[in-house]
């Protein structure tokens with residue numbers, strides 16, 4: 264098991280040994296009952312939701328009671344609330360936080376694909392517990408005092424932007440707030456000038472920086488001295504081939520984070536992300552379509568539903584953020600505590616081929632495994648609005664630079680077989696020459712719409 268400079272296994276030796284244990288669940292229940300009572304007393308929006316579902320905080324006796332009774336709060340309901348508030352975000356925030364508005368000191372927001380932002384309001388106490396969780400994550404990957412982190416997530420309004428910069432400081436490392444907006448050249452130059460040894464950004468930006476380093480620095484990114492990549496914001500860092508390529512290019516270890524408060528460990532085989540925040544964030548699973556609770560056991564799949572147990576402004580009260588996950592509750596071979604979760608795909612991206620659920624991220628995972636025989640770029644061609652796909656699932660895939668046309672039929676069969684065994688779907692493949700598809704960082708880049716409308 265990795266240990267930090269101090270020789271301590273975990274940053275928080277009181278809480279982290281208890282992650283994913285019975286004692287932890289007792290602590291979660293105690294905090295949950297307090298939170299539910301606080302919201303019932305003080306916040307009409309949450310009281311109405313509880314009342315409407317027939318919930319009384321004093322009748323929540325187990326975590327299962329809570330999961331069965333308090334309704335899931337999702338993006339659609341958030342949008343309905345925003346509409347009911349005449350799109351006045353201050354009213355939305357006021358309704359959904361757990362404290363008075365004047366307690367807020369920081370606000371982040373994701374823009375979302377539908378236009379209206381999802382706000383992340385924070386009080387000073389929220390910043391405190393969030394910082395503790397980020398510091399735990401960094402401790403586990405050996406980042407602390409003396410380390411220099413180039414922060415290259417998008418800074419403007421994103422949660423991983425200015426708020427993360429603040430949270431990261433709890434680790435004791437020194438932060439360089441270049442931001443994704445700073446651009447490729449500036450990120451690389453600052454990393455080089457100040458001898459950064461940690462790079463925090465999305466995996467696709469890390470790939471882009473690796474490709475551009477020779478042009479901007481006159482040397483390969485592997486010569487920068489980066490020891491650790493802290494990646495998040497996209498599922499790429501959990502895909503074995505993406506990890507392997509990035510680790511080789513930088514000569515660094517890659518850590519995957521996101522969709523909750525988890526960080527992947529350094530076990531040679533990806534084990535998912537260890538959730539380090541049980542004492543402040545309750546993580547449940549529900550069915551992505553019915554929202555019925557899914558039993559939290561090793562290998563279970565579902566949509567995570569979060570409750571921030573000490574949340575004030577940063578309040579999730581059975582809220583979903585849309586990533587579908589698989590969880591692993593058995594001990595990790597790395598020896599570290601915390602159940603693990605792996606992102607399977609975005610709930611919004613879900614496709615159903617003859618009733619079989621497939622996520623573009625999973626298709627990406629299979630196709631990436633065939634590089635360099637394919638470039639890795641592909642499109643899923645949809646002839647009607649998702650999620651329903653009338654079979655066959657049509658893919659456009661770029662062949663690799665050195666693949667002859669005559670080799671394509673055999674490669675096609677191989678890809679079809681792997682998809683069939685991993686995803687239970689056999690696609691129809693249309694081959695494209697390398698470079699034919701537009702390169703994009705957009706989250707919806709895998710989809711090509713062959714229909715009108717949204």
Ligand SMILES: [Zn+2]
Pocket residue numbers: 527528529530534537595596597598599
């Ligand atoms: Zn592990």
